[in-house]
Amino acid sequence: MNDLSRIEKGTPVASSEAGTDSAVAVLIPRTSLSEKLLRIVMPFAVLGTVVAIWHAIVVINNLPPYILPSPPRVIQALIEDWGTLWPAMMITTKITFMALALALIGGVGFAIFLVQSKWVELAFYPIAVILQVTPIIAIAPLILIYAPSTQAALLICAFLVAFFPILSNMVQGLKSVDHNLLNLFELYGASRWQTLLYLKLPASQPYFMAGLRIGGGLALIAAVVAEFAAGSAGAESGLAFRLLESQFRLNIPRLFAALILLSLLGIAIFAVTTLISWLALHRWHESSVRREN
Amino acid sequence: MTAAMATVREQDPIYDQQPGKGRLVVKMRSVTKVFSNGTLALSNMSMDIGAGEFVSLLGPSGCGKSTALRIIAGLGRPSSGTIDWPSSRINSRGLPEGDVGFVFQEPTLMPWQTVFGNVFLPLRLQGKTKAGSRERIMETLAMVGLADFANAYPRELSGGMKMRVSIARALITGPKLLLMDEPFAALDEITRQKLNDDVRRLWQRSGVTVIFVTHSVYEATYLSNRIVVMRARPGEVYRDLAMPEAEERDVHFRSSEEFQASSALVSRTLLEAISVGGADHE
Ligand SMILES: Nc1ncnc2c1ncn2[C@@H]1O[C@H](COP(=O)(O)OP(=O)(O)O)[C@@H](O)[C@H]1O
Ligand SMILES: [Mg+2]
Numbered sequence: 001m002n003d004l005s006r007i008e009k010g011t012p013v014a015s016s017e018a019g020t021d022s023a024v025a026v027l028i029p030r031t032s033l034s035e036k037l038l039r040i041v042m043p044f045a046v047l048g049t050v051v052a053i054w055h056a057i058v059v060i061n062n063l064p065p066y067i068l069p070s071p072p073r074v075i076q077a078l079i080e081d082w083g084t085l086w087p088a089m090m091i092t093t094k095i096t097f098m099a100l101a102l103a104l105i106g107g108v109g110f111a112i113f114l115v116q117s118k119w120v121e122l123a124f125y126p127i128a129v130i131l132q133v134t135p136i137i138a139i140a141p142l143i144l145i146y147a148p149s150t151q152a153a154l155l156i157c158a159f160l161v162a163f164f165p166i167l168s169n170m171v172q173g174l175k176s177v178d179h180n181l182l183n184l185f186e187l188y189g190a191s192r193w194q195t196l197l198y199l200k201l202p203a204s205q206p207y208f209m210a211g212l213r214i215g216g217g218l219a220l221i222a223a224v225v226a227e228f229a230a231g232s233a234g235a236e237s238g239l240a241f242r243l244l245e246s247q248f249r250l251n252i253p254r255l256f257a258a259l260i261l262l263s264l265l266g267i268a269i270f271a272v273t274t275l276i277s278w279l280a281l282h283r284w285h286e287s288s289v290r291r292e293n
Numbered sequence: 294m295t296a297a298m299a300t301v302r303e304q305d306p307i308y309d310q311q312p313g314k315g316r317l318v319v320k321m322r323s324v325t326k327v328f329s330n331g332t333l334a335l336s337n338m339s340m341d342i343g344a345g346e347f348v349s350l351l352g353p354s355g356c357g358k359s360t361a362l363r364i365i366a367g368l369g370r371p372s373s374g375t376i377d378w379p380s381s382r383i384n385s386r387g388l389p390e391g392d393v394g395f396v397f398q399e400p401t402l403m404p405w406q407t408v409f410g411n412v413f414l415p416l417r418l419q420g421k422t423k424a425g426s427r428e429r430i431m432e433t434l435a436m437v438g439l440a441d442f443a444n445a446y447p448r449e450l451s452g453g454m455k456m457r458v459s460i461a462r463a464l465i466t467g468p469k470l471l472l473m474d475e476p477f478a479a480l481d482e483i484t485r486q487k488l489n490d491d492v493r494r495l496w497q498r499s500g501v502t503v504i505f506v507t508h509s510v511y512e513a514t515y516l517s518n519r520i521v522v523m524r525a526r527p528g529e530v531y532r533d534l535a536m537p538e539a540e541e542r543d544v545h546f547r548s549s550e551e552f553q554a555s556s557a558l559v560s561r562t563l564l565e566a567i568s569v570g571g572a573d574h575e
Contacts, residue, residue, distance in 0.1 A: 180401040183368050187395055188418040188466075189384065198417065202405045284404045284446045 069253040077253035078260065085242060085254075089261045092223055092238035095151065096269065099158030100212075100219045106159070107166030107211065112196065114167075115174045125171075132164035136222055140229035150230050154238070157226035162215035169211030173204025206285050209277035216273040220266055239265075316344040317379045318470050318502045319365055324374035326360050326528075334360040336527030337374070342504060344380065344469070347496050349513035349520045350506045351559065353567050357528025358506045362474050365504060366393050381469060389470075391419065394463030394501075396473040400455035402447040402462075408434065409443040412461045419466070430465065437461045437491070453484035460492070464501075471496075474506045489516055493542050510563055514556040515542060522559070524566035531566040534559065 051071050057063070058070040065073050078085065110128070114121045140157050147153035177200055185195045227240035237245075239262050246255035281287060319342035326335040334357045342348055342365075350358045363369050364376055367388035381389035402411045409430060416426045434440050437457040447455055456476060463471055473492070477485040493516055496503050507513050513520050517536055524531040536555055546552055 178401060180397045180399065181403065183363075183397075184395065184401060184414075185418070186368060187366055187393060188415050189386070189388070189390065190418045194418055198414070199403070202403065205405065284448060286448075 066250050066252050069256055073253045074256040074260065077251075078257040081254050081257060085239070085258060085261055088237060088239045088242045088258070089265065091151075091236060092220075092227075092240065092262070093265060095154050095158055095223045095238060096216075096220045096265070099155055099223065100162050100216055100269075102155075102159045103162035103166050103215050103219065104212065107163050107215070108170050108208070111167050111170030111174055114171055115200075121171075128164060128167055131160060132168075136161050137225055137229055140226050143226075144230055151236055153230060154223055154226045157229075158219045158222040161222035162219035165214040165218065166208070166211035169207040169214075170204060173207025174200050176207075177203045205280055206287060209273075209280060213270070213273045213277060216269045217266070220262075220269055224262065318342050318344050318346075318381075319504075320375075320377040320379055321361075321365070322375045322377075324361075324364060324371040324376060326357070326364065326369075327372045333527045335364070335371070336529045338529055339374075340521060340530060340533075342470075342502060344502055345500050346519060347493075347503045347505065347517045349517040350504060350523060351508065351510065351513045351520050351563060352523030352528075352531075353525050353563075354508055356523045356525035358508075358523060359474050360528065361523075362472050362504060362506050365470075366395050366472050378470075391415075391466050392469045394466065394468035394471045396456075396459050396463050396471070396476045398475045398478055400447070400452075400459040402455060402458055404447050407444050407446055408439060408450070408458050411447070411458055412465050414462060415466045433461045433465050436464075436495070451484075452480055453488060456480065456488060457491075460488075460495075464495075464499075469502060471501050471503045472506075473503065475508065476505075477512075478508070485512075490543070492516065510556055510560045514552065514559050515547065520559055522562045522566050524569055531569065532562050534562060 054068075055071050058068055063070075069077070110124075114124060136157055139160075140153070143156050144150065144153045147156060181199055181203070182195070185199055190198070223238065224240040227238050228244065230241075231244075239258050243255055243258040243262070246252070246258060319340070321338060321340045324335055324338045325333070327333050338357075338361060340361075350361060352358055360369075364371055367376075367378075378389040378392065381392040384390040403414070406414070412430050412433060413423060413426055416430075417423070431440060431443065434443055437460055439454060439457055439461065442450065442454065447458070450458070459476070463473075477488050480488065489512060492503070492505075495501070505513070505516060514536065518538075519536060520534045521530055522532045522534065523529065
């Protein structure tokens with residue numbers, strides 16, 4: 001059946017071009033240990049210096065904690081108020097990640113739906129754009145009225161904000177598949193489903209990852225901003241509410257402590273989304289491949 | 294010189310009788326293609342391709358070579374006229390099933406798949422399993438000299454190697470018809486010569502029918518048994534030339550009088566085609 005099987009085994013029709021091909025096997029010089037260490041030490045050194053200057057300013061000017069608390073005072077607040085701050089951080093984390101997960105499912109699903117036909121896109125894309133261009137803070141009060149609970153409202157706000165970058169990136173990704181590859185799939189009689197699964201989705205991975213990183217950051221921002229808009233959130237309140245509350249009570253050390261936790265949460269989201277993106281792309285995509293000239 | 298010339302037979306644009314080859318693989322009749330923007334890319338093109346032929350489509354850029362090849366592949370229907378694949382099983386969409394391999398000008402590999410994954414694609418789309426296809430894939434990779442690179446990603450390969458992967462992918466289903474659209478145009482001269490030799494050897498050993506699009510007189514003469522010279526505006530067949538029968542195409546063939554005479558004739562025909570039709574002035 002296969003004519004090519006007539007070709008004797010072990011006698012390659014082609015030999016590889018020695019000059020260029022063997023280069024692949026050459027050992028790649030690794031980053032030296034000292035450089036690796038420096039990469040970790042440098043940012044911490046800068047951070048440490050900033051904290052030291054902060055401390056010095058407080059001590060030299062003898063500033064009271066309600067104006068600018070010293071770093072040890074902030075740490076103290078963090079430890080003392082851990083019982084309030086930790087559950088608040090958990091709430092904010094939960095809202096952010098749930099919103100991001102929903103936005104991922106919704107954004108990818110809606111993007112796949114949109115690219116099915118030109119008419120579908122013409123009809124539905126403007127709605128997504130309207131949702132996006134309307135400043136979320138402006139519709140937050142409205143959502144607060146209709147949502148069953150404050151938490152649900154925060155979730156909706158964070159979802160709406162994270163949804164759009166994921167959607168628009170995915171639409172872009174699904175549409176920018178190599179035309180020749182599409183032709184190739186057509187040539188082999190691939191079904192719609194096969195084309196989606198084996199071509200369009202993998203090809204849009206870099207776009208998806210960009211959407212994920214943007215969406216992750218925005219979900220946290222939206223969760224915080226929406227909670228500011230919500231004001232009181234009762235017992236189940238997140239970090240943003242604790243932050244406002246500390247400001248009202250002039251408990252500035254605790255405000256700083258809450259701020260540090262928020263910042264840590266942001267860093268964690270950034271690290272996780274960057275890691276996921278790296279894991280998915282580092283073998284093949286230019287954005288994640290170490291450049292060598 | 295005269296003896297060499299005699300082996301080059303000129304024929305009518307419509308190629309009715311195939312010397313020694315009965316079975317037709319492609320039958321194109323009065324195919325016209327008008328694109329939606331009004332471009333008349335092909336006009337009244339008729340062509341028969343017999344089993345086991347190595348045919349080159351030669352012509353100035355913009356004369357409709359790619360368009361013709363895509364129609365032969367079943368990608369994009371003709372605006373009028375008919376295209377048929379007499380020796381293939383035709384599926385419900387009116388296309389030959391699994392009988393056509395296509396090599397594009399660019400390697401057109403999936404960057405997220407390894408060399409193995411890329412070559413596996415056509416089989417995967419036919420519902421075959423990876424494990425069941427492994428042996429065949431490795432054999433095909435060995436054939437194009439890439440056995441050691443099964444797990445490499447396309448970005449780790451040179452241009453010539455990517456092209457080989459693309460050829461392996463086109464061959465994996467054991468197609469009757471291999472279509473190549475200026476496959477080596479972007480490669481350097483040395484790599485190109487090497488791949489030309491490989492393709493020619495592949496064709497000789499496997500008996501696959503090859504339609505090779507090129508704008509190089511030299512490449513067309515070196516590789517093919519028959520050259521279809523096209524002209525532009527509108528795209529149509531200008532001349533159908535039979536090439537020398539020489540089996541061995543190597544350094545000796547390249548310096549032979551036969552080859553010189555053939556390429557001179559092809560060159561002349563191409564020049565005529567350009568002056569008769571309009572060429573792209575880029
Ligand atoms: N998709 C398309 N839409 C409109 N015009 C096209 C399209 N593809 C090719 N053409 C036009 O058809 C003509 C033939 O193109 P093509 O077959 O690519 O030529 P060649 O491969 O010989 O260079 C050209 O004038 C080109 O501009
Ligand atoms: Mg072309």
